[in-house]
Amino acid sequence: MSVSPPDYLVLEHVRKEFGSFVALGDVSLSVRAGELLCFLGPSGCGKTTLLRIIAGLETQSAGRIIQGGRDISLLPPMKRDYGIVFQSYALFPNLTIAQNVAYGLVNRRVPRAERDRRVAELLTLVGLPDSGPKYPAQLSGGQQQRIAIARAIATSPGLMLLDEPLSALDARVRVRLRGEIRSLQQRLAVTTILVTHDQEEALTMADRIVVMNHGAIEQVGTPFEVYRNPATPFVADFVGKTNLLPAAGAGEGRVRIGDQRFACEFDGAFAKRTDLKVFFRPEDVQVRGVGGETPNSAAAVVQGLEFLGSYSRLTLRLNGIDQALIADLSVNDLAEFRVKPGDTLRVAVPVDRLRVFAAGPE
Ligand SMILES: Nc1ncnc2c1ncn2[C@@H]1O[C@H](COP(=O)(O)OP(=O)(O)OP(=O)(O)O)[C@@H](O)[C@H]1O
Ligand SMILES: [Mg+2]
Numbered sequence: 001m002s003v004s005p006p007d008y009l010v011l012e013h014v015r016k017e018f019g020s021f022v023a024l025g026d027v028s029l030s031v032r033a034g035e036l037l038c039f040l041g042p043s044g045c046g047k048t049t050l051l052r053i054i055a056g057l058e059t060q061s062a063g064r065i066i067q068g069g070r071d072i073s074l075l076p077p078m079k080r081d082y083g084i085v086f087q088s089y090a091l092f093p094n095l096t097i098a099q100n101v102a103y104g105l106v107n108r109r110v111p112r113a114e115r116d117r118r119v120a121e122l123l124t125l126v127g128l129p130d131s132g133p134k135y136p137a138q139l140s141g142g143q144q145q146r147i148a149i150a151r152a153i154a155t156s157p158g159l160m161l162l163d164e165p166l167s168a169l170d171a172r173v174r175v176r177l178r179g180e181i182r183s184l185q186q187r188l189a190v191t192t193i194l195v196t197h198d199q200e201e202a203l204t205m206a207d208r209i210v211v212m213n214h215g216a217i218e219q220v221g222t223p224f225e226v227y228r229n230p231a232t233p234f235v236a237d238f239v240g241k242t243n244l245l246p247a248a249g250a251g252e253g254r255v256r257i258g259d260q261r262f263a264c265e266f267d268g269a270f271a272k273r274t275d276l277k278v279f280f281r282p283e284d285v286q287v288r289g290v291g292g293e294t295p296n297s298a299a300a301v302v303q304g305l306e307f308l309g310s311y312s313r314l315t316l317r318l319n320g321i322d323q324a325l326i327a328d329l330s331v332n333d334l335a336e337f338r339v340k341p342g343d344t345l346r347v348a349v350p351v352d353r354l355r356v357f358a359a360g361p362e
Pocket of ligand 1: 018021023041042043044045046047048049050197
């Protein structure tokens, strides 16, 4: 028996065309009750289009959307059960904060006293209990987004949809609000879809990430899965810093990178292919304590050293290959192990940290 929560929202074969342009190919996806799911992908990959289809603000060309067991594919937005927050604050500038938050409640004819109580509760929930009489222009960008969230959840919708809610904010506010939105979402246990092109935002906030590219899903997984075991070269490259080096099969369980051979666990079908890509993270490259006998080791020349605070990033060149590789060293490692550009080192990558893809068309 599965321990996962049940699926709250199910997308079946959703397709969207704008004229002859296919914005979404054939998207199927399940969102579990109470989870925070991120749509992550580069600009133009179809994140907003998919979110708008879920909201009924855009009509799919084909496919079905099931929310809470009900087919909502053809329902207008007003008949659907969600709250939405966009990138730009989109608060009504001529209404007070309290009136903004109460907007959905007024539409639903919630009695005045109950409405006032709910607005006070929501303003406290988002940490702005005294802002009710103010107008949006009197609040900072981060405060306005908190109010937009309060407005979105005022009617306790089953689904919260957030389209790049933090991207217009400055870096510090953005980081703080990430944590606030996440803890609010968990306290309310509201099923949430967050659209972002910021991988750090997705990795820090999501229960699961849907990585999208060119109107298709590349991978669905937890932040750890997507980072650690990317399903495709695109995911490997888009999420986190990556070494993605051209390679060729060199017999069973071996690849050649430049002039060097490395052992790896891979599909036997790759053994003779010459169009492979090898993936490993900069933190998986061993730089200290590597000798000639260390498995999967090779000589490399240090080309650059970039100090980044808690760690430093080495740029290295293996023999016989133009593309450099990067390796991260903690600041403590670096204090004991001094390297400088021009040095030749031996580096190694553990067998289980190398992953091989067929390069294919990108
Ligand atoms: N109404 C429309 N008419 C024609 N093309 C559209 C329309 N809306 C979106 N598109 C196209 O569909 C593709 C996906 O757009 P979408 O807004 O979903 O991307 P996105 O992933 O949200 O990107 P971003 O990160 O830039 O917001 C883009 O190529 C866009 O130009
Ligand atoms: Mg968008």
